Amino acid sequence: MTDTLHASDTVHVALGERAYDVRIGSGLITRAGHEIGDLLARDRVAVVTDARVADLHLEPLRAGLAAHGIACEALVLPAGEGTKSWEHLTHTVEWLLDQKVERRDVVVALGGGVIGDLVGFAAAILRRGVRFVQVPTTLLAQVDSSVGGKTGINTRHGKNLVGAFHQPARVLADISALDTLAPRDFLAGYGEVMKYGLLGDAAFFEWLEAEGPALRDGDAAARARAVRRSVEMKADIVVRDETEQGDRALLNLGHTFCHALEAATGYSDRLLHGEGVAIGCTLAFALSARLGLCPQEAPGRVAAHLTEMGARTTLADIPGALPDADALLELMAQDKKVIDGRLRFILARGIGDAFVTSDVPRDAVRDVLDDALAARG
Structure with missing residues (x-):
C-alpha cells in the first residue's frame, strides 16, 4: 500500500470484456464529465439517486457533467433500505424507459449501497442490459457494494434474494463525499x-x-x-x-x-x-x-x-x-x-x-x- 494518493488513483478490475476501473480520489463528482465522458455514445446520462444524496451531491454532479457538455435527467427516490423493493425497481425501470435510455447509453447510480444495488439491477434488466456507472457516496458503498457487480433488491423473504450479476462500466469513489456522512x-x-x-x-x-x-x-x-x-x-x-x-x-x-x-x-x-x-x-x-x-x-x-x-x-x-x-x-x-x-x-x-x-x-x-x-x- 502506498502512503499517499494522487488526486485520482485507479484500481483495475480485470474481468476481460467486463473489465472496468475504480477511480479513487477527492473531487471526482465535480469532475464527472471528465471521468466518464469516454464511455458515452451521446452527450446525455440518466441519473438515479435518493432524496438525501440529491440534496448534497446532485447539483455538483450535474455541474461536473455540464462542464463537458453532458446533459442529465435525474430520478430522485426515497432514502432508506425500503427503496430496494419491487415497487421502486419497477418505478426506476419505467422512468428509464420514459427517458428513452438505449442499450448504448449509461445510467448513473449516485448514492449509497441501496441506490447502487437497485440501479444496477434496473440496468441489468433494462433492454437486457445497459451500462451503468457507480458513484458511491458512502464509505460502505465505496469499499463494498459498488465493486463486483452484485445488484438486487429485498423481498419479504429476505435481503438481496432477487438480483443479477451486472458489472459497472466504471466506479467513481469520491473521498470528499465521505465528509458529508454522519x-x-x-x-x-x-x-x-x-x-x-x-x-x-x-x-x-x-x-x-x-x-x-x-x-x-x-x-x-x-x-x-x-x-x-x-x-x-x-x-x-x-x-x-x-x-x-x-x-x-x-x-x-x-x-x-x-x-x-x-x-x-x-x-x-x-x-x-x-x-x-x-x-x-x-x-x-x-x-x-x-x-x-x-x-x-x-x-x-x-x-x-x-x-x-x-x-x-x-x-x-x-x-x-x-x-x-x-x-x-x-x-x-x-x-x-x-x-x-x-x-x-x-x-x-x-x-x-x-x-x-x-x-x-x-x-x-x-x-x-x-x-x-x-x-x-
Whole structure:
C-alpha cells in the first residue's frame, strides 16, 4: 500500500470484456464529465439517486457533467433500505424507459449501497442490459457494494434474494463525499473496511488499529488508503470468483449473522447494514474461537478495536427487543448462502485468515447467540 494518493488513483478490475476501473480520489463528482465522458455514445446520462444524496451531491454532479457538455435527467427516490423493493425497481425501470435510455447509453447510480444495488439491477434488466456507472457516496458503498457487480433488491423473504450479476462500466469513489456522512453512517461503512483486514490481510488490520481513529476523524489520506486497499482486495477476489462459487464467499464474513439481525430488526434504522457486519464479524470470531479454530484472544481484539472506534460491537448495542437464538437461527436459514439446506459460514483461523465452511454444528451457533443475547442483560 502506498502512503499517499494522487488526486485520482485507479484500481483495475480485470474481468476481460467486463473489465472496468475504480477511480479513487477527492473531487471526482465535480469532475464527472471528465471521468466518464469516454464511455458515452451521446452527450446525455440518466441519473438515479435518493432524496438525501440529491440534496448534497446532485447539483455538483450535474455541474461536473455540464462542464463537458453532458446533459442529465435525474430520478430522485426515497432514502432508506425500503427503496430496494419491487415497487421502486419497477418505478426506476419505467422512468428509464420514459427517458428513452438505449442499450448504448449509461445510467448513473449516485448514492449509497441501496441506490447502487437497485440501479444496477434496473440496468441489468433494462433492454437486457445497459451500462451503468457507480458513484458511491458512502464509505460502505465505496469499499463494498459498488465493486463486483452484485445488484438486487429485498423481498419479504429476505435481503438481496432477487438480483443479477451486472458489472459497472466504471466506479467513481469520491473521498470528499465521505465528509458529508454522519458519524454513525461513516462507522457503519467502517465495518466493511475492517472486514477486509480480518478476512485476508492481517497487516491491514494492524494498520487500521493504529490509524482507524484518524480515518474516522477525517484524515483524507488515511481514508483514501483504506478505500484503495479495500477495493484492491475485493477486486482481486471478484476476478478469481465473479459469481461467488468459491473464494468470493469470503467477502461475506460476518454477513450470515448480519442478515439475520437485519431481518430481526425489520431492515430499519435500528441496525444499519455495516453495523450488522461489524457485529457479525465479532460473532464469527467468537464462533471460530468456540470451535477451537482461532486463538481465544482474537474475538476480544476485534471487539476492542470496534469499541475504540466508537462503533457498534455486540448485540447489546442494538436497541429494542431481539428474537431468541432459535428464531435468529431460523432467520439465518433464509440466507441466500444456504446450499442444500446447509448454512455456509465464514470462519477464521486467526486475524487475516478466513475460510468458508458448511461444517458448523448448529448447537455451537446457538451457544454463541445465547451468550451474546445474555450479555444484553
